[in-house]
Amino acid sequence: MGASATTVSGGRSALERSPLSRLPDQLLQWILTALAAAILVLIGYFFVRLIGQSSTSINHFGFSFVFGNNWDAAHNIFHALPLVVGTLVTSAIALLLGVPVAIAAALFLTEICPRRVRGPLAIVVDLLAAVPSVVWGLWGVFVLAPKLLPAEKWFASTFSFIPWLGGGTVNLYNYFIAGLVLAIMILPIVSAIAREVISTVPSQDKEASLALGATRWEMIRMAVLPYSRSGITGGAMLGLGRAIGETIAVVLLIGSNPILGKHLFSPGYSLAAVIANEFGEAANEPIHKSALFEAGLVLFILTLLINIAARWFVSRGTHGKRVAGGAMTGVMLEET
Amino acid sequence: MSAARMSLSTLPAVSPRRRRTDRIMRGLLVLATAVALVPLVLVIYYLLKKGLSSWTSGGFFSSDPNGNFFGNPGGIRSAIFGSLEIVGLATAIAVPIGIAVALYLTEYGRESRFADVVRYFVDVMTGVPSIVFGLFIYIVLVIAKVGGAFTGWKASLAVALLMLPIVVRSAEVVLLLVPSSLREAALALGAPRWRVIARVVLPTSVSGLTTGSLLAVARGMGETAPLLFTVSTAFALTGNLSHQMNTLPVQIYTDIQSPRNAIEARAWGAGLTLVALVLIFNLIARLISSRSRMA
Amino acid sequence: MIPPETTSKEPTEVSTRPETGHTQVSPRAADRSRRERTGHGVEVRGLNAYYGAVHAVRGFDIDFPANEVTAIIGPSGCGKSTMVRCINRMHEEIPGARAEGTVKLDELDVYHPQVDVTAVRRLVGMVFQKPNPFPTMSVFDNVAAGLRLTGTRGVNLKDRVHGALRAVGLWDEVSGRLDKPGIGLSGGQQQRLCIARTIAIEPEVILMDEPCSALDPVATLKIEELMDELKERYTIVIVTHNMQQAARVSDTTAFMLSGELIEHGGTNDIFTNPGDERTERYVTGKFG
Numbered sequence: 001m002g003a004s005a006t007t008v009s010g011g012r013s014a015l016e017r018s019p020l021s022r023l024p025d026q027l028l029q030w031i032l033t034a035l036a037a038a039i040l041v042l043i044g045y046f047f048v049r050l051i052g053q054s055s056t057s058i059n060h061f062g063f064s065f066v067f068g069n070n071w072d073a074a075h076n077i078f079h080a081l082p083l084v085v086g087t088l089v090t091s092a093i094a095l096l097l098g099v100p101v102a103i104a105a106a107l108f109l110t111e112i113c114p115r116r117v118r119g120p121l122a123i124v125v126d127l128l129a130a131v132p133s134v135v136w137g138l139w140g141v142f143v144l145a146p147k148l149l150p151a152e153k154w155f156a157s158t159f160s161f162i163p164w165l166g167g168g169t170v171n172l173y174n175y176f177i178a179g180l181v182l183a184i185m186i187l188p189i190v191s192a193i194a195r196e197v198i199s200t201v202p203s204q205d206k207e208a209s210l211a212l213g214a215t216r217w218e219m220i221r222m223a224v225l226p227y228s229r230s231g232i233t234g235g236a237m238l239g240l241g242r243a244i245g246e247t248i249a250v251v252l253l254i255g256s257n258p259i260l261g262k263h264l265f266s267p268g269y270s271l272a273a274v275i276a277n278e279f280g281e282a283a284n285e286p287i288h289k290s291a292l293f294e295a296g297l298v299l300f301i302l303t304l305l306i307n308i309a310a311r312w313f314v315s316r317g318t319h320g321k322r323v324a325g326g327a328m329t330g331v332m333l334e335e336t
Numbered sequence: 337m338s339a340a341r342m343s344l345s346t347l348p349a350v351s352p353r354r355r356r357t358d359r360i361m362r363g364l365l366v367l368a369t370a371v372a373l374v375p376l377v378l379v380i381y382y383l384l385k386k387g388l389s390s391w392t393s394g395g396f397f398s399s400d401p402n403g404n405f406f407g408n409p410g411g412i413r414s415a416i417f418g419s420l421e422i423v424g425l426a427t428a429i430a431v432p433i434g435i436a437v438a439l440y441l442t443e444y445g446r447e448s449r450f451a452d453v454v455r456y457f458v459d460v461m462t463g464v465p466s467i468v469f470g471l472f473i474y475i476v477l478v479i480a481k482v483g484g485a486f487t488g489w490k491a492s493l494a495v496a497l498l499m500l501p502i503v504v505r506s507a508e509v510v511l512l513l514v515p516s517s518l519r520e521a522a523l524a525l526g527a528p529r530w531r532v533i534a535r536v537v538l539p540t541s542v543s544g545l546t547t548g549s550l551l552a553v554a555r556g557m558g559e560t561a562p563l564l565f566t567v568s569t570a571f572a573l574t575g576n577l578s579h580q581m582n583t584l585p586v587q588i589y590t591d592i593q594s595p596r597n598a599i600e601a602r603a604w605g606a607g608l609t610l611v612a613l614v615l616i617f618n619l620i621a622r623l624i625s626s627r628s629r630m631a
Numbered sequence: 632m633i634p635p636e637t638t639s640k641e642p643t644e645v646s647t648r649p650e651t652g653h654t655q656v657s658p659r660a661a662d663r664s665r666r667e668r669t670g671h672g673v674e675v676r677g678l679n680a681y682y683g684a685v686h687a688v689r690g691f692d693i694d695f696p697a698n699e700v701t702a703i704i705g706p707s708g709c710g711k712s713t714m715v716r717c718i719n720r721m722h723e724e725i726p727g728a729r730a731e732g733t734v735k736l737d738e739l740d741v742y743h744p745q746v747d748v749t750a751v752r753r754l755v756g757m758v759f760q761k762p763n764p765f766p767t768m769s770v771f772d773n774v775a776a777g778l779r780l781t782g783t784r785g786v787n788l789k790d791r792v793h794g795a796l797r798a799v800g801l802w803d804e805v806s807g808r809l810d811k812p813g814i815g816l817s818g819g820q821q822q823r824l825c826i827a828r829t830i831a832i833e834p835e836v837i838l839m840d841e842p843c844s845a846l847d848p849v850a851t852l853k854i855e856e857l858m859d860e861l862k863e864r865y866t867i868v869i870v871t872h873n874m875q876q877a878a879r880v881s882d883t884t885a886f887m888l889s890g891e892l893i894e895h896g897g898t899n900d901i902f903t904n905p906g907d908e909r910t911e912r913y914v915t916g917k918f919g
Contacts, residue, residue, distance in 0.1 A: 025529045032440035035433055036454045039500075043457060046468075049475045104368030112365055115726055121369070123622075128376050130618050132558025134585045134592075135607045139379050141592055142386075142600065184375045191372065204763040208825070210724060212777035212832065213753035215350070215358035222776060226767035238463060245465025247561040248585075252592060272467050276564060296471045300464070307463035311456075342671055342754075342835070343738035350749050351781070 047300075054294035056287060065294060071258040071269070073278060078291035080298070082260040086175065086268040087299075090250060091243040093179025094186055099236045102187045106194035111220055122195070129188035137252035140181045145172050145253060152176065152265050168263030173255035176264050181249050186239035193238060197231030197317050198224055231317020237310030245303045247272035271299045383608045390605025401571050401587065401602075409599050412606045414573035418488070418581035419613075422567065423556050425492035425577060426499060430556075431549045433496075434503025439533060441504075442511040455508075461501040469497040470562035478566060488577035491567035498559060499552040506548025510541045543628035550621035554614045560585035584610045670866045671736050671835045672697035673718060678732035680713050680722055680890075687713045689890040691732070695836070695883075700858055700867040702881035702898065704874060706918065710890040711870045715838050718868070719755035720748050736835060753777075756829035760841040762821035764813035764828070770796075771809040773824055777832040795831035799823045799857055819850020826857065830865070837861065839869040843876065855880045874914060878902050886910045 051058075057065065061078060068079025109122055152170045159166030205223040214222060255267020256277055275292050282288035390396050395411045402410035437458070445451025473494040478485055514537050522532040538545075563586050570580040584606055591603035673695040680688035687710045695701045703711045716722040717730045720741060733740045741751045764773045774792045775783075783791065796802045801823050805816070813824055822842060829837060839858075843851040858867060858880050871877050877884055878898060885895035886907075894907045905911045912918055 021528065028530045028533070029444055032436055032444065036437050036440045036445070036451070039437065039454060039461070040457055042497075043461070046472045050471065053475050053479075101368045101372055104365050105372045108365040108369045112362055113369075124376065125369070125372055127615075127618070128372070130554060130558075130614050131376070131379060132560070132585060132610055132614060134558070134560045134588045135379065135383070135611055138588060138592055138603055138607045139382055142604075143378070143382050187372055202763075204759060204761060205765060207721065207724070207759065208763045208765065208828075209776070211719060211721060211752055211757040211759075212780065212828070213350075213749045213751075214780055215354055215749055217358040217361040218354070218780060220361075223765065226765070229767075241463045242465075245463075245467065247465065247467045248589060252589075272465060272561075275467060275471070276561060279565065293471070293475070296468065300468050303463060303465055303468075304460065307460050310463070311459060341737045347739055347746065347750050348753060350747050354749075354780070355747075 050293060050297050050300065054290055054297045057290035057294040060287065061291070061294075065291070066298065069260055071274070073258070073281070073288060076285070076287050078288070078294075080271065080274075080291075080295055082258055083269050083271045083274050083295060084298070085260055086254060086270040087244055087272070087302075089175050089268065090179040090182055090254065090270060091240055093176060094182035094243040095236060095240055096183075097180060098183030098187045098239060099190055101183075102190035102235075102239070103194050103232060105187075106191045106198055107220060107224070109191075110195055110198045111224065112216065125191055126188050128184065129192075133185065133246060133248045136181050136185060137249040140177065140249060140253050141173075144181065145177050148177065148180075156263065156265050164262070165264050168266055170265040171255055171267045173253050173267055174265040175254065175261055175268050178250045178254040178268075178270075181253055182243045182246055185246060185249065186242050189242060190232075190235045190239040193235030193314060194228070194232050197228045197235065197314070200231075201227045228317060231314050234310045234313030234315075234317055237306055237313060241303045241306040241310060244306065245272060245299060247276050251276045271295045275299075380611075383604065383611055386601065386604035387606075387608030390601050391608065393601075393605075396602075396605055400573050401582065403571050409596065409602055410571075412584065412587055412602065412609065414571065414582040415584045415587035415606060416609065417573055417575075418567075418570075419557060419584040419610075421575065421577060422488050422491045422563075422581065422583060423495060423553060425489060426495035426556055427549065427553055429492065430496040430499040430503050430552065434500050434549075434552075435507045435545060437500075437504045438507035438511055439537075441508050443529070443533060443537070458501050458504045462505065464498075465561070466498050466559045467561035467565075469494045470565035472497065473562070474565040484578055486566060486568040486580045488567050488574075488579065488581040491563050491581070491583070492577065494562035494566045495556045495559065498562060499556045502552040502555060503549055506551065507541075507545055510544030510548060511537060513544065514540050543624050547621045547625040547628075550617050550624070554617035554621070557617070558585060558610065558614050560589050564589075584613075670697040670862075670864065672699075672866055673836055673868070674733075674735040675718070676733045676735075678714065678717055678730065678734065680710070680717050680730040681728065682713075682725065683727045687890050688717065688730070691892050693885055693892055693895060695866055695868050697866050698862050698864075699882040700862050700869060700880050701883040701885060701895075702877035703868065703870045703885050703887060704872070704877050704913070705887035705893075706913065707872065709887045711887050712840050713890075714887065715840055715868060715870050716757075718836070718838055719752050719757050721752075721757065723748075753781075753832055754834050755836045755838060756832070756834035758822070758826055758829055758837065758839045758842045761845050762818060762825050764816075764821050764824050766812070766814050768813055769810045770805050770813050770816070770824060773813040774827045774831050776828060781832070791831055792827075795827040798830060798861075799827045800853065801827060817850070819846050819853060822846060822850065822854060823857065826854070826861075830861070834865065836866045836868065839867065841870055841872065844872070851876070874902070886913060888913070 057078060061068070064079050066084060067081055069081040070077050070079040071082050072078075105125060109118055109125070113121060149170065149172060152174075156166050156168060156170050161167075201224050205227060206219055209219040209222040250270050251273035254270060254273055255261075256269055256273060257267035258269050258274070261268040275296055278288065278292060282292055395408075397411055397416070398413055399411035400414040401412065402408075404410070437454070441451050441455055445454070473490050477483075477490050477493070483489075518536055518540065519532055522536045523529070527535070563583050567583065567586075568580050569586045569590060570582045572582075574581055588603050588606045588610065591599045591606065594600070594603075675691055675693045675695075678688055678691035679686065691714055703715060705711050713722060717732075718734050718741070720730075722728050722730050731742070733742055735741070736754060740746070741755070765776060768776065771792055774795050775788055778788055778791055793802065796805060801820060804820060805824075808815075813821065816824060822845075826837075826842075843854055846854070855876065858869070861867060862882075869877075869881065881898045883895065884898045884901040886893045886901065886905075886909075888909055894901065894905060894910045896906075901910065902914050905914060
């Protein structure tokens with residue numbers, strides 16, 4: 001075999017691809033890498049711009065933005081404590097009401113439910129996530145809030161001796177009703193993640209407890225729950241992140257009152273809600289606008305931190321397998 | 337160990353307390369699942385009950401909202417079209433870019449640290465509230481009045497941003513399912529990488545990619561907050577994405593706050609329409625996904 | 632040929648399945664009957680087990696003599712584990728699986744409709760192939776797990792946990808680390824921990840499903856010695872694919888093939904003078 005058999009004109013070996021034909025591959029790789037990098041750049045850029053827009057407010061109000069209790073648009077005083085409290089209170093209610101139900105439903109679906117019914121039921125629970133937040137708001141405003149008002153009034157008067165939880169005038173739109181609808185909205189996320197985490201419990205642990213003579217519930221308590229604790233916590237935190245950032249349902253149901261509410265059934269405000277509500281009127285007032293952006297910045301940082309912590313918990317709980325994203329997109333694309 | 341003979345009567349019984357606890361707890365789990373489903377049932381019930389009558393009233397789908405204070409408030413035609421246009425453009429942006437990023441992660445980024453970082457932040461992005469994306473576009477494009485103030489295409493960008501992580505995440509899952517043996521076989525035949533992607537990887541994953549994209553579309557259709565800050569609202573039907581446009585979520589949001597009964601009725605009708613659209617996308621996505629599994 | 636172990640035995644009758652279902656008592660057990668028998672044997676009649684439509688265990692009749700170790704041997708997939716899991720009714724935990732027949736401890740048939748499955752499992756304990764201590768529990772809590780289910784508390788609990796750890800020979804190794812996670816122990820220690828967990832609730836019968844297959848030879852030896860001590864108080868059934876192990880530890884051996892009991896009798900006889908041709912082919916290594 002001489003060299004002539006494998007060379008073409010120009011002295012290149014026929015096995016070597018011409019630089020021109022390598023171009024598409026190089027280009028493709030370059031483009032794809034650039035797009036991927038663009039995402040990181042985008043996030044960073046957003047941070048920078050958001051901080052820029054908030055700077056007037058940050059400089060003006062300093063720490064009392066977050067800790068001061070006075071959101072007074074008329075006088076251009078923007079201390080957002082009532083908003084922060086409102087955000088945290090409604091999210092706490094959402095967690096308290098939503099997480100136990102979500103976990104219980106997840107346990108039912110994975111451990112107790114007969115196999116034939118499991119698939120369809122799971123899909124229905126996941127469908128909760130498909131309902132847009134504005135529709136939850138619609139239903140909440142015209143159906144849930146009025147229907148629950150008598151019960152809320154009864155609760156407030158019967159338990160008026162408990163501070164904050166009871167007593168006070170019951171408003172049609174208040175922390176509770178906003179938190180309740182938020183609970184419904186975070187339920188599918190927490191449940192989907194809980195289901196994935198619970199299904200990773202090794203059957204040998206479950207068999208060990210059954211072989212000791214445990215009842216079904218005792219087996220869940222001994223083998224399933226301790227193992228899933230970490231992952232479920234992560235799921236709950238993702239639900240928390242969702243609750244904190246939810247705008248529309250909250251703004252329609254929380255009462256939009258910038259004064260800090262004194263009771264569970266008082267009207268209040270949240271960071272996201274105030275941005276949605278006051279955006280129009282703030283257009284001409286720079287300090288107001290800047291304060292709204294700062295509220296947005298606080299919101300963004302909060303949700304980022306919670307999400308990062310949540311994913312750490314979930315990855316610990318599922319021992320490395322990426323599940324959180326799958327649950328977020330609402331469908332089990334993976335056949336596991 | 338007892339030497340006594342064992343029989344049914346000597347069988348140490350499970351304490352009634354344990355049996356009761358087991359039954360109660362299992363009952364609670366069933367109850368919780370039922371409770372979880374109640375809101376969904378109720379929402380659908382009320383949407384149908386209060387929304388269907390709007391659907392059948394004259395001109396609901398063929399007229400635009402007219403902003404009149406009295407009389408017929410008009411229909412939701414401009415809202416439906418606006419939503420479809422804006423989400424359509426958003427999809428055209430988010431799906432190719434999202435699949436491209438997913439391709440990067442699966443084809444070139446399996447070992448790289450950089451890819452890990454990107455993957456991580458894409459995941460984190462799925463948790464960012466939609467209002468934040470609206471604010472972003474507002475700051476970058478609306479304030480600066482790039483090509484007008486509130487426009488449809490800016491809303492598309494905001495919606496694309498919120499669809500992007502969903503597309504990337506689901507596409508990555510699907511692309512990873514393509515067996516590496518397929519890729520290797522093509523590469524071993526001397527095909528360049530771009531060919532392998534175009535001729536082997538993508539065609540194999542088409543149904544999964546479509547499913548993921550449809551789910552992202554369903555999500556994008558339902559979000560209100562990003563629209564408020566980018567396209568605001570309008571009454572008239574327009575096909576021009578550089579104008580302000582009406583959208584279903586914003587239409588509903590505005591109508592909820594009106595004291596008029598006729599407008600509340602319109603809100604229910606619009607809500608039913610929006611949910612129907614979202615459910616249709618969801619159902620098609622599931623159909624494609626389950627059909628591809630059976631194939 | 633497997634070299635026969637231990638002391639020479641007088642030849643005993645070996646019964647195979649077509650005749651009776653009862654084994655002849657081997658001399659070693661006869662020896663024991665002179666002392667007081669504290670345990671309870673198991674009588675299996677007409678056991679059939681299914682995975683959906685698959686008939687995994689067919690018409691099984693066997694006696695597991697009290698205070699003896701019975702080994703179940705046979706090639707992979709012959710249904711040994713399935714059969715044994717029917718004795719503590721773990722088989723039915725698998726979706727789509729069911730079993731029928733009688734499994735009696737004295738007059739108590741564990742498949743009797745009025746019997747509570749969880750009560751059965753306190754009487755018939757199980758040790759699994761892969762050691763499975765509860766990963767989130769300490770050594771102490773692992774052993775105490777079964778006891779806590781029935782409300783054992785305080786000093787009583789502590790005594791029984793310590794006693795169980797001593798009985799399995801783990802005490803010296805773990806007494807200083809009772810509050811440390813159970814999964815921090817070595818494989819062999821974990822398995823002994825699981826055995827301690829099982830005997831802490833004082834069952835009558837202990838089922839062992841290939842308990843040493845995941846362990847190294849030193850750990851295996853320790854567990855085999857433990858079995859010899861445990862049979863003083865319990866009736867033990869061990870599933871094993873290791874014929875040497877069966878020959879070492881068991882008094883009675885049963886050979887299974889494709890879900891059926893082919894032959895059973897004194898271990899020595901099964902290995903040195905099997906009655907059925909298939910048994911002979913298996914124990915001489917011609918297949919399986």
